[in-house]
Amino acid sequence: MMYDISRDILALMVKLLYKVKIFDRKNIPSGPFIVASNHLSYLDPPLVGLIFRKHKLNFMAKKELFEKPIIGRWFHLVKCIPLDRGKNSVTSMREAIKRLKDGKNLAIFPEGTRSEDGGIQEAKRGVGFIIAKAAVPVIPVYIHGTNVGLSKKGKMKLWAKVTARVGEPISPQEIMANNPDKKDYSEISTYVMKKITELGKQ
Numbered sequence: 001m002m003y004d005i006s007r008d009i010l011a012l013m014v015k016l017l018y019k020v021k022i023f024d025r026k027n028i029p030s031g032p033f034i035v036a037s038n039h040l041s042y043l044d045p046p047l048v049g050l051i052f053r054k055h056k057l058n059f060m061a062k063k064e065l066f067e068k069p070i071i072g073r074w075f076h077l078v079k080c081i082p083l084d085r086g087k088n089s090v091t092s093m094r095e096a097i098k099r100l101k102d103g104k105n106l107a108i109f110p111e112g113t114r115s116e117d118g119g120i121q122e123a124k125r126g127v128g129f130i131i132a133k134a135a136v137p138v139i140p141v142y143i144h145g146t147n148v149g150l151s152k153k154g155k156m157k158l159w160a161k162v163t164a165r166v167g168e169p170i171s172p173q174e175i176m177a178n179n180p181d182k183k184d185y186s187e188i189s190t191y192v193m194k195k196i197t198e199l200g201k202q
Contacts, residue, residue: 002077010046023165031105033137039109041146057107100134123193128185140167142199165199
């Protein structure tokens with residue numbers, strides 16, 4: 001309930017405050033799946049929620065957000081998964097895999113933090129671990145313009161142009177076929193980021 005209400009309110013705000021264009025929603029399959037997007041701004045999670053408005057998503061978010069008054073409680077209510085970016089967050093990764101195994105959908109930002117210059121960053125190895133163990137399709141999403149709409153420094157530009165493109169699902173078989181060493185999780189993360197980068201060139 002809280003997730004649905006929050007998604008709808010935040011999605012409406014994004015649509016009202018920015019010029020949003022979303023391409024290729026037709027590529028969204030039925031779940032369970034992992035949404036993997038580049039990360040530019042705090043606007044990205046609401047935008048991803050808008051893109052996948054017909055699907056409930058489980059987001060991973062840095063644990064510091066859960067420790068803040070009021071908003072921390074909200075993160076718990078919408079069932080986000082706390083992630084300790086400074087340590088080997090095995091508990092968080094296991095929880096993400098469990099939810100996927102239970103038929104739920106996961107949304108992740110493989111780079112782990114917002115890009116300073118809008119460019120694509122290196123993906124975190126743990127993302128590859130989740131993808132390998134969950135064995136569900138990965139939906140790459142390329143986002144552009146959210147860092148203009150809301151910069152990392154908090155500067156906001158109303159009615160900035162924001163675009164997102166949804167890529168074709170990457171099957172578990174494709175991921176493993178491009179990763180001869182089945183335990184090279186960094187290579188899996190890199191392959192997914194490559195697919196996201198290719199969407200930005202379309």
